[in-house]
Amino acid sequence: MTSAPLEAAAKPTRGPFRELQAGQRSQVRVAAIDGSSDKIVLEVPYLLEAPNWTPDGAALILNGHGRMFRFDLEGETGLIQIPLGDVRDANNDHVLSPDGRTIYLSASGHIFAVPIAGGEPIRLSPEGDVLFFLHGVSPDGARLACTTIDPGSEEYRWGIQLLPADGGEPVSLLRGSEPMDGPEWTPDGDWIWFNAELGAVVSGHARLFRMRPDGTGCQQISA
Numbered sequence: 001m002t003s004a005p006l007e008a009a010a011k012p013t014r015g016p017f018r019e020l021q022a023g024q025r026s027q028v029r030v031a032a033i034d035g036s037s038d039k040i041v042l043e044v045p046y047l048l049e050a051p052n053w054t055p056d057g058a059a060l061i062l063n064g065h066g067r068m069f070r071f072d073l074e075g076e077t078g079l080i081q082i083p084l085g086d087v088r089d090a091n092n093d094h095v096l097s098p099d100g101r102t103i104y105l106s107a108s109g110h111i112f113a114v115p116i117a118g119g120e121p122i123r124l125s126p127e128g129d130v131l132f133f134l135h136g137v138s139p140d141g142a143r144l145a146c147t148t149i150d151p152g153s154e155e156y157r158w159g160i161q162l163l164p165a166d167g168g169e170p171v172s173l174l175r176g177s178e179p180m181d182g183p184e185w186t187p188d189g190d191w192i193w194f195n196a197e198l199g200a201v202v203s204g205h206a207r208l209f210r211m212r213p214d215g216t217g218c219q220q221i222s223a
Helices: none
Strands: 026-031 038-044 049-053 059-064 067-072 079-082 090-096 102-107 110-115 131-137 143-149 158-164 171-176 180-185 192-196 207-211
Touching: 026 059, 049 090, 059 090, 067 090, 090 131, 102 131, 110 131, 143 180, 158 180, 158 192
Parallel strands: 131 180
Antiparallel strands: 026 038, 049 059, 059 067, 067 079, 090 102, 102 110, 131 143, 143 158, 158 171, 180 192, 192 207
């Protein structure tokens, strides 16, 4: 297990960001899917979130206090901060491109792309009042699946949209007044799975759904 130095995740001047309570620590664990192993690979006294594997399995990409970090699973380098230019409020909605060259991330209600080693992010989402939150990347790396929130609309407050990975106009798949979240592609690219309160009798009762990448064939999966 590695304990990274606190300086590696020193808080930026802008926020606010979620904090751990006194005495709490963040643990990053690597576990086998069948439950045969569970190893703590990193433990720190500050908040880290949402580890993403690099495609080669050699490292994890995480966020904390508005920044992005790389943690190599072999070696003693600890957390390495990934430069994000002027972006200071990256959240836990981030994914890697299938080829591992690009990090797509959410910050300030927009979607950005940045090289895996860091650099000046490129904003992919359009200007406007609609907020974008990233969740999935298509298997071919061409499109990003996002949850959207339109603060100015009650009828179409929530949505799921696809955004070209190289920028461009988003395509709306689903909109409505009920919360929907977490769109992710299946590995074959045939479906997008998500959770939503569509038709829920009790507020907060989200269920699993899936639909085709063109927005057709929406099906409720869980009760």
